[in-house]
Amino acid sequence: MRKNKMMAAAFAVMMSVSMVGGVPVSASTNSVKAATAKSTAGIHIKNTVNLDQNGRAKYNGTFANNEEYYKFTPSKTGTLKIVSTGGSNYVKNCLREEFSNQMLVDYPFIFSPNGYSLTTEYTLAKGTTYLIGALNCGSDNASYTIAFQFKELKESFPESYDTQNEEMSDAKYVELNKRYYAVRAISETADWFKFTVKSEADISVSGDVVDWDVYNSNGAPVNQSTGLKKGTYYVNFHARNANGQYSFIVIDKKAAQNNNKKPNNTVTKPKATYITKLTKGSKRFKVSVKKQSVTGYQVQYSLKSNFKGSKTKSFKGTSYTVKGLKGKKKYYVRVRSYKKSGSKTLYSAWSGKKSVKTNK
Numbered sequence: 001m002r003k004n005k006m007m008a009a010a011f012a013v014m015m016s017v018s019m020v021g022g023v024p025v026s027a028s029t030n031s032v033k034a035a036t037a038k039s040t041a042g043i044h045i046k047n048t049v050n051l052d053q054n055g056r057a058k059y060n061g062t063f064a065n066n067e068e069y070y071k072f073t074p075s076k077t078g079t080l081k082i083v084s085t086g087g088s089n090y091v092k093n094c095l096r097e098e099f100s101n102q103m104l105v106d107y108p109f110i111f112s113p114n115g116y117s118l119t120t121e122y123t124l125a126k127g128t129t130y131l132i133g134a135l136n137c138g139s140d141n142a143s144y145t146i147a148f149q150f151k152e153l154k155e156s157f158p159e160s161y162d163t164q165n166e167e168m169s170d171a172k173y174v175e176l177n178k179r180y181y182a183v184r185a186i187s188e189t190a191d192w193f194k195f196t197v198k199s200e201a202d203i204s205v206s207g208d209v210v211d212w213d214v215y216n217s218n219g220a221p222v223n224q225s226t227g228l229k230k231g232t233y234y235v236n237f238h239a240r241n242a243n244g245q246y247s248f249i250v251i252d253k254k255a256a257q258n259n260n261k262k263p264n265n266t267v268t269k270p271k272a273t274y275i276t277k278l279t280k281g282s283k284r285f286k287v288s289v290k291k292q293s294v295t296g297y298q299v300q301y302s303l304k305s306n307f308k309g310s311k312t313k314s315f316k317g318t319s320y321t322v323k324g325l326k327g328k329k330k331y332y333v334r335v336r337s338y339k340k341s342g343s344k345t346l347y348s349a350w351s352g353k354k355s356v357k358t359n360k
Contacts, residue, residue, distance in 0.1 A: 043101075043131065044068050049148050058147040063136040070146065071098065073129040077159065077183050078152040079244065080124055082132060085145045086116040089138020093120045095186065097161070098129040104186050107135055123153070123243040125185040127160030153245045156180040164188040168219065171234050176201060176252040184209045184243045191237040199254040201228045203235060207246025210237040227253065270294040270339040272348035277319075282359045283327045287335065288319040294337040300350065301333045307353075314338075327360040 046068040051057050061068070072080065084091040095105040105122065124130060136142055157172050157180075164185055171192035174180055182191050191210075195201075203224065205212060214222045217232040237246070270292065277288040287299050299320055302310035313322060325331065334353045339346050 043096075045131075046070055046134070048072075049132075051148070051150055055150040055152075056148065058145065060143070060145050061134075062141055062143050063134075064141075066136040066140075068134050069096075069131045070134070070148075071129055071131060072124075072148070074124050074126050074150065076152040077125050077155055077185060078123070078150055080122050080130075080132075081149045081151075082120045082122070083147045084118045084120070084134060085147075086136075086138060087143040089136060089142040089144070090116055091118060091144045091146070092133075092135040092137060093118065094133035094135070095122050096131040096133065097187070098131050102187075104130075107133070123183060123185045123245075125159060125161040125164050125183070125188065127162055153183050154181040155183055157182070159183070159185075161185075161187075166190055166192045168192055168215070168234055168236070174250060176250045179247055179249040181245065181247045182237065183245050184237070184239055186243055188243070189239060193235050193237075193248075194232065195235070195250050196232045197228050197230055197250075197252070199230060199252070201253055202251050203228075203248060204251060205237075205246060205248045207244065209240055209242045209244045210246050211240055212237045212248075268339075269346050270337045270348045272351065273297060273335055273337045274351040275333065275335055275354050278333060278354050278356045280356050280358055281321070283325045284321055284323045285325070285331065285333070285356045285358060286319060286321045287333060289335050289337075291318050292337050294348075295340045295345075297335055297337050298347075299333065299335050301331045303329060303331060305332050305353070307332065307334070325358050327358055330355055330357045 044065045044067065046061060047059055047070050049057050049070050049072040059070070074080070082093055084093055092107045094103065094107045096103055108118075122130075132146075132148075134144065134146055136144070165188060167190075171194035174193050174195050176195060176197070180193070184191075203212070203214070213236050214224050214228065215234045215236070216222050217234075219234075222228065222233065235248075235250075237248075271294070273289045273292050273294075275287060276290055277286075279286040279288075285301075289297050289299075296314055296316045297318075297320070298312050298314050299322065300307060300310050300312045301322060302308065303326075304310075313320065332353050332355050334350045336350045337348045
């Protein structure tokens with residue numbers, strides 16, 4: 001009797017896999033596809049979201065069911081913005097993971113404060129398919145519009161849906177004085193990083209989506225208020241109430257102090273000048289420029305407007321006479337300033353061109 005019951009139970013399981021939502025599944029269908037189909041049983045898939053080149057998609061529909069779903073598979077980790085608008089009804093959104101059918105974000109309890117339009121944002125990790133639910137909160141067969149916009153987020157260590165939840169042993173090594181970017185996605189619980197301090201360091205975090213704790217190499221919590229002394233540390237970034245992107249940098253305090261003591265020898269690009277006067281002469285012309293706080297100026301001239309085959313002369317004052325030219329010829333002229341510091345010479349952009357015709 002016990003053996004017969006076990007065989008009957010096994011047969012029932014086989015039948016439940018071969019029939020999904022009343023639709024037969026071929027015996028040749030692999031187990032992953034069968035499991036996925038089973039996980040979404042009872043869910044009405046309205047459409048698959050296909051983004052255009054700008055990361056956008058928009059669909060108009062009528063509720064055949066009071067709850068309809070849109071499938072979305074991101075190729076990168078990023079933020080999905082959803083705007084749902086009902087013709088004469090409220091439309092709410094939820095978020096599920098397709099394979100497990102897990103409800104990641106349930107429908108909100110409140111209606112949209114902006115009439116019949118509701119905006120929702122989800123930060124999604126790549127590597128799985130999401131189901132975005134649209135719930136009709138009005139009359140039957142109501143019409144609605146749902147628009148999607150996806151924006152990729154920067155990650156120094158790209159993660160997927162299956163690898164986003166880490167433990168201390170998964171910590172990624174980071175260097176000091178280098179900024180790293182990470183994402184706190186929906187259903188993600190923790191990011192772990194590891195670093196080594198040679199003298200003293202601090203952690204600076206940007207992005208109001210995570211809290212963090214620091215541990216020493218033995219796994220004991222560390223008080224960060226007095227700075228991190230020499231040693232190896234682990235930092236655990238864990239979820240706050242929001243999701244999105246954040247960045248952090250471990251600052252070597254000794255190196256920062258030394259940099260503050262170094263003199264600033266940076267040479268800035270000189271301010272551009274321009275032609276104030278252009279006077280023709282016999283086989284020559286005189287150019288005058290706007291005075292700037294620079295080392296000197298250059299004049300460039302050519303018989304062609306594109307300055308092909310041009311010649312360039314340097315001068316220190318605010319005027320210069322170019323001699324030895326051809327008579328009765330039209331020359332195109334432009335100027336720029338330059339500044340020297342040690343062995344370096346920096347030039348401004350060239351001014352706009354002007355023309356002058358020499359005398360005989």
